Amino acid sequence: MTTFKDLGVHPEICAPLERKGITTPFAIQEMTLSVALQGTDLIGQARTGSGKTLAFGIPVVQRSVSPKDPDYIDLPQGKPQALIVAPTRELAMQVSAEISLISEDRGLRVLTVYGGAGYDPQIDALEKGVDIVVGTPGRLIDLANRKVLDLSHVHALVLDEADEMLDLGFLPDVEKLVTLTPETRQTLLFSATMPGAIVALARSYMRHPMNIRAESASERETVPATAQFVYQAHDLDKPEMIGRLLQCEDHDKVVVFARTKRQAQRVADDLAERGFLASPLHGDMQQAARERVMQKFRDGKVDVLVATDVAARGIDVTGVSHVVNYTTPDDEKTYVHRIGRTGRAGATGVAVTFVDWADLHKWKMINKALDLPFDEPAETYSSSEHFLHDMGIPKGTKGRIKAAAPAKPKDKDSGKDGEKRERAPRNRDRQRTRSRGGQVVDKSAAPAAAESAESTKPADGEAKAEGSAPRRRRRRRSSGSGGSAPKADA
Ligand code: ADP
Numbered sequence: 383m384t385t386f387k388d389l390g391v392h393p394e395i396c397a398p399l400e401r402k403g404i405t406t407p408f409a410i411q412e413m414t415l416s417v418a419l420q421g422t423d424l425i426g427q428a429r430t431g432s433g434k435t436l437a438f439g440i441p442v443v444q445r446s447v448s449p450k451d452p453d454y455i456d457l458p459q460g461k462p463q464a465l466i467v468a469p470t471r472e473l474a475m476q477v478s479a480e481i482s483l484i485s486e487d488r489g490l491r492v493l494t495v496y497g498g499a500g501y502d503p504q505i506d507a508l509e510k511g512v513d514i515v516v517g518t519p520g521r522l523i524d525l526a527n528r529k530v531l532d533l534s535h536v537h538a539l540v541l542d543e544a545d546e547m548l549d550l551g552f553l554p555d556v557e558k559l560v561t562l563t564p565e566t567r568q569t570l571l572f573s574a575t576m577p578g579a580i581v582a583l584a585r586s587y588m589r590h591p592m593n594i595r596a597e598s599a600s601e602r603e604t605v606p607a608t609a610q611f612v613y614q615a616h617d618l619d620k621p622e623m624i625g626r627l628l629q630c631e632d633h634d635k636v637v638v639f640a641r642t643k644r645q646a647q648r649v650a651d652d653l654a655e656r657g658f659l660a661s662p663l664h665g666d667m668q669q670a671a672r673e674r675v676m677q678k679f680r681d682g683k684v685d686v687l688v689a690t691d692v693a694a695r696g697i698d699v700t701g702v703s704h705v706v707n708y709t710t711p712d713d714e715k716t717y718v719h720r721i722g723r724t725g726r727a728g729a730t731g732v733a734v735t736f737v738d739w740a741d742l743h744k745w746k747m748i749n750k751a752l753d754l755p756f757d758e759p760a761e762t763y764s765s766s767e768h769f770l771h772d773m774g775i776p777k778g779t780k781g782r783i784k785a786a787a788p789a790k791p792k793d794k795d796s797g798k799d800g801e802k803r804e805r806a807p808r809n810r811d812r813q814r815t816r817s818r819g820g821q822v823v824d825k826s827a828a829p830a831a832a833e834s835a836e837s838t839k840p841a842d843g844e845a846k847a848e849g850s851a852p853r854r855r856r857r858r859r860s861s862g863s864g865g866s867a868p869k870a871d872a
């Protein structure tokens with residue numbers, strides 16, 4: 383098997399990687415390294431989680447002059463040798479961590495800059511001298527405008543996750559940054575997809591770039607190591623479903639995607655109230671709070687992250703076993719990006735998507751665009767046999783591990799109405815009929831509190847469930863809807 387050493391990677395870069403147990407390159411790395419190490423411009427396209435960071439990180443670090451090299455000249459203040467541009471703060475920090483690792487033994491100084499944090503520490507670090515700067519477009523331009531960051535010595539420029547920069551409207555900023563760097567630089571552009579605007583950017587600013595694609599990374603290709611499940615579910619039953627999912631066999635970290643900040647907060651609160659280590663992650667939170675949450679999530683002090691798309695962009699946390707789409711994503715691109723948060727680095731992940739009745743049409747469009755086999759997602763409840771079976775949830779598991787507060791003022795029915803107001807009238811009526819027969823009964827506070835105390839004991843829980851009239855009715859209904867689960871490993 384080819385190793386990084388075989389591809390001509392410097393021993394001082396191989397060493398820190400080996401310390402992390404990384405010795406053999408992933409496909410995109412094997413394909414790009416020998417070319418990029420020569421200084422050639424390169425466009426790398428590969429799906430999320432395929433190891434793009436090292437594919438550009440290694441050449442950038444190896445081609446930077448280290449203080450250990452005889453030809454190293456102490457660069458003037460604030461003039462980095464290399465610049466890596468990433469769309470979000472989280473992503474910049476992740477990339478930076480990986481670059482720092484492989485720079486360790488080379489003695490290169492890496493700095494991360496992003497908005498929402500104070501200028502002073504970033505300016506101080508720039509003044510002390512840095513070799514590689516990783517940052518988000520806005521802050522980089524700010525620092526350049528303030529004349530504390532001088533990009534005229536940059537020999538390598540990386541545009542990471544270029545398609546996300548396009549989505550976030552950063553393309554003009556990126557172009558500005560490109561023009562601040564010397565024309566003789568090496569430019570490396572990495573992206574999961576290649577929309578027209580990115581191709582145009584590459585054409586105008588890169589010199590005979592080599593195109594490298596690991597696998598066919600078109601949007602139609604979803605992450606192969608992710609098993610996908612799609613269920614038509616009721617909004618009020620979703621927290622119960624997630625609560626049960628959080629107790630399935632083989633679960634690790636779970637990311638739930640919400641449509642809005644409000645929804646992310648509400649779902650996280652609900653799960654926390656059920657006794658799970660849940661936290662929201664959304665744009666209304668201060669940067670410091672978001673970083674704290676991400677750290678806790680990495681450390682396993684938070685099990686479930688309930689995130690909005692923007693806040694979750696580029697999140698790379700190892701050990702995410704499940705991604706849950708609390709509501710149907712808006713388009714296939716978002717779907718692919720979201721489910722790419724799991725099944726990373728070769729590990730198998732599970733993606734669960736809830737489709738509301740009102741979103742059925744939207745889901746069908748995604749299903750068609752990606753050529754998935756879930757055109758008619760089965761009506762599914764937290765107690766549905768096929769759901770428990772698909773997810774590997776022990777029978778009798780309840781969606782809470784802590785007894786409900788007895789006098790919880792939160793009125794489930796008013797919450798439901800709030801939700802329904804956002805729906806189309808036609809669906810609202812259908813929803814009401816079904817939920818009444820299906821599960822609102824089951825959600826009344828008193829029995830829920832009684833049952834929940836047993837929740838961690840599957841056998842007891844099952845006995846109780848069988849003895850409860852509303853539950854039995856629900857079960858019959860769900861099995862009547864055709865229990866065969868739409869599932870496949872795509
Ligand atoms: P991408 O940018 O393509 O989404 P990343 O570069 O973030 O993917 O890599 C995903 C994960 O895989 C990271 O945790 C990274 O440390 C790990 N990884 C990258 N290359 C290798 C490798 N050759 N062997 C083992 N793990 C790797």
Ligand code: MG
Nearest residue numbers: 434435542543
């Ligand atoms: Mg990446």
